[in-house]
Amino acid sequence: MLAKSTQFARLLAFFIVIVTLFGCNPTRQTSKKGLKYFERGEYEWAIQALKPLVDQQLAGDKSAYYVAESYRLSNRIGLALPYYQKAQTQGVEDVLINYHIALAAKSLGDYPQCKAALTKFLQSKPNRFYQIKAEIELENLDKIPTLVQKQSPVALFPLMGNTPKTEFAAQKIGNELLFTSSSKPLIYKNNGLPFLGLYSAPLLKENEITTPHLFSAQLYKENANDGTPAFSHDGTTVVFARGNTGKSKDPSPDVDLYISKKNGNDWSEPERLAISDSIAWDGSPSFSYDDRTLYFSSNRRGGKGGLDLYRVPIDNSGRFGRPINLGSIINTPGDEIFPFVSENGKLYFSSDGHPSIGGLDLYVASRNDNEISIEHLGVPMNSIGDDFAINLSDPLSGYISSNRPGGKGDDDIYFFKSSGAEEHWWSNDSTNSTTNQVLKTVNYALAVQVVQPDGKAIPGVQVSTRRNGETSEVFTSDKSGKIDALSLNSGDEIQFKLEKDGYISARSSFSLEGREIPQALLKKELTDTTFTFKIVMDQPEIGKEISQFYQLNSIYYDLDKADIRQDATIELDKIVNFLQDNPQVNLELGAHTDARATAAYNQKLSQRRAESAVKYIIQRGIAKDRIKPKGYGESQLINECSDGVDCPEEMHQQNRRTEFKIIQINQE
Structure with a gap:
């Protein structure tokens, strides 16, 4: 009887395991x-x-x-x-x-x-x-x-015409309201809403529209997000943001600025503005009232953190100059976005880095002599939601956008009208300002030391510097491996080239990006801060991987492709520099894959990728016999993610690497 009970229990346990396995599989x-x-x-x-x-x-x-x-x-x-x-x-x-x-x-x-x-x-x-x-x-x-106690001197009304879709960045043009709306046929898989486009609707009242229509067929791209247009005041030029195609091979959040000119009733084919940064988010453009400056928001390198506001001068020929960061009183480690400059020169914008009620809040910045004051626009202009994209139709009224509770869609449009006289429209009284200050000063310095991989100092190294792309000074490291301390200015990036007989020539760089102390955290009028920066040099050795002293990142490829992407050229150009700096060294470029797909397929794919990268390097003037392509496929995994092992994506990514190792040292 006991034996039968045990046998039954085992069968029952086996049945439960089978059911569990098959039940969990979906x-x-x-x-x-x-x-x-x-x-x-x-x-x-x-x-x-x-x-x-x-x-x-x-x-x-x-x-x-x-x-x-x-x-x-x-x-x-x-x-x-x-x-x-x-x-x-x-x-x-x-x-x-x-x-x-x-x-x-x-x-x-x-x-x-x-x-x-x-x-x-x-x-x-x-x-x-x-x-x-x-x-x-x-x-x-x-x-x-x-x-929350501060009251905006306005009456605020939701736009009659908001829908469950996204509508934002509204501006009045003639008798119509132009805005950005998620109304394209295709779905943007990031948020499940249709792609954004530029739409226009007749105004029945200042806060009511009829059925929207596509603004312009020439400014329309089916599988991209288009939005936030800025028009010159004569109506002949438009700059807008375009990006986020949503394709699986292009998952990045990159957005660029595009420009189009009006020709009769049509607009020209949009062209990407050269001021756009190909690896950054550039959006929410706005012209100054005299059309001599373009403002926009960007998370490009060299900012104060997150999205920053920039201005670009425009000359008499319509050419755009170099983007200039608006500085650390306006820009914070958070996001600053959607600038708008009024007729009287005030800069309106949204930020989540300045004191805010919720996410993005609306602010106005004004300059008085050498001081910049920043004023929070109060309630109801601001809420616990994101409040952004202010646009004045006249000195006393305009539109904002918000995803505050009670709306109809993801983002909605609101019309506001001042309840008082123009001179009371967000005064610049310092008692109402969130910021009214003289910029506090920080003296930044950089202490550089050259060391071996084990941390031992290297004396007698020639250290050449380039500050922001321009040749600066040449130093020689002392017995402690140190050079004279370098003073740093806001936004500085310093490139170093290091040379010494018997060592591999190295390059490195230091940037103040993301390291500057925000004004809100400075307690003294003058603060001294010194950064310590160690640069590693090593002696040549067969089989040595060079990434530790050449600041190399992995090279990535699109799915099932071997083409060299734009982001990969940055790393390959570093290899070109390395081979030029070290003529005595030959390298192997080793491409590796993860274990997904067959071993034979991965071997061929990795070889094609290695050969594609080597071809790029040779085309930049490096002799063919100095760099050898080698595909390893999945034969040298660096973790346990082999065939059949369920691993997270980040672990598979560790295996999809590119390595550059020394395979020959020639006599000089």
Whole structure:
């Protein structure tokens, strides 16, 4: 009897295991599918695939975390809060999770939870960049009670014509309202809404429109987001933002500025403006009232952090000059976006880096002599949501955009009209300003030391410097491997070239980007700060990988392709420089893949990629016999992600690497 019971129990256990395995299989497939959507930046699709898994409490499942991240990365951070909280209770590790929880809570008006999460985040000792952002957020929280008490001198009305779609960046042109709307036929997989385009609608009243229509067929691209146009005051030139194609091979958030000229009733084919940065987000353009300056927002290198406001002078021939950052009184480690310059020279903009009620709030900046004052526009212009894209139709009225509670869509348009006289329109009285200050000064310096990989100092190294692309000075390292301290100015980037007999010539660079101390955190009128920067040099050795002393990043390729992408040329140009600097050294370029696909296929693909990269280098003047292409396929994985092993994408990415190692040292 006992034997039969044991046998039955074993059969029952076996049956349960089989049912469990087969029952979980659809879940595993859904999870993998959702993660693939997430990796491609198709966040709405990821949310739909992963949301059903959140409540199933599967061991080790991170669905709640990826749902939260998908909401955040598609600009819906308020919806992310409960999923971040659930992920945290499940033990998901992310050093930024409390920071994201804080911002999500703030976007919902839950300031106590925001403060608690920021405090906990700072206790984890985050990196300097996020430490600064969190400290500013924490300091700004104390200012919110004052901000919500300030009343804007306006009456605010939702636009009759807002829909469940996204409508924003409205401006009055003649008797029509032009705005950006998610009304194209194709769906942008980032947020599940249609692609953005430029649309126009007749105005029945200042806050009411009839059926919208496409603004211009010439300014329309079916599979891209178009929006936020800026028109010259004579109406003959338009600059607008275009990007985010949403294709799986182009998941980046890059957006560029485009220009078009009016020809009769039509617009010319849009051309990309040369001031755009190919690897940055450039958007929300706006002309000054005299059309001699273009303002825009960008997260390009050299900024103060996040999105910054820039201005570009325009000469009499219509040529655009060099973009100039508006400085650290206006720009913060957060985001500054949607500039608008009024007839009287005031700069209106949105920011989440200055003290705000919710996410983005509206501000106005004015210059009085040598001082810049920044004023929060108060309530109801601002809310716990994102409030942005102000545009004045006349000195006393205009339009803003907001995703505040009570709206019809993701973003909605609101009409405002001043309830008082023009001279009371957001006065510049310092008692109303959030910032009215003389810029505090920081003296930055850089202490450089040249060392071997083991940290031992190298004396007698010739160190040549280039500051912001221009030749500067040449130094020789002393017995401690040090050179004279270098003074630094805001926005500086210094390139170093190091040479010494018996060592591999090296290059390195140091940038102040992201390192400058925000004005809000400076307590003294004058602060001295010195950065320590060590540069590694090494002796040539067969088989040595060179990335440690040449600041090389991995080279990436599009799916199933071997073509050299624009971002890869930056790294390959460094190899060209290395081979020019070190004529005694020959290299092997080794391309590796992950284990997904067959070994034979991966071997051929990696060889094609290696040969494509070597061809690029040879075309830049390097002798063919000095660099050898070698495809390793999946034969040298650096982690456990072999065939059949379920690994997260970041671990597969570790295997998709490119290495440059020394294979020959020639006699000089």
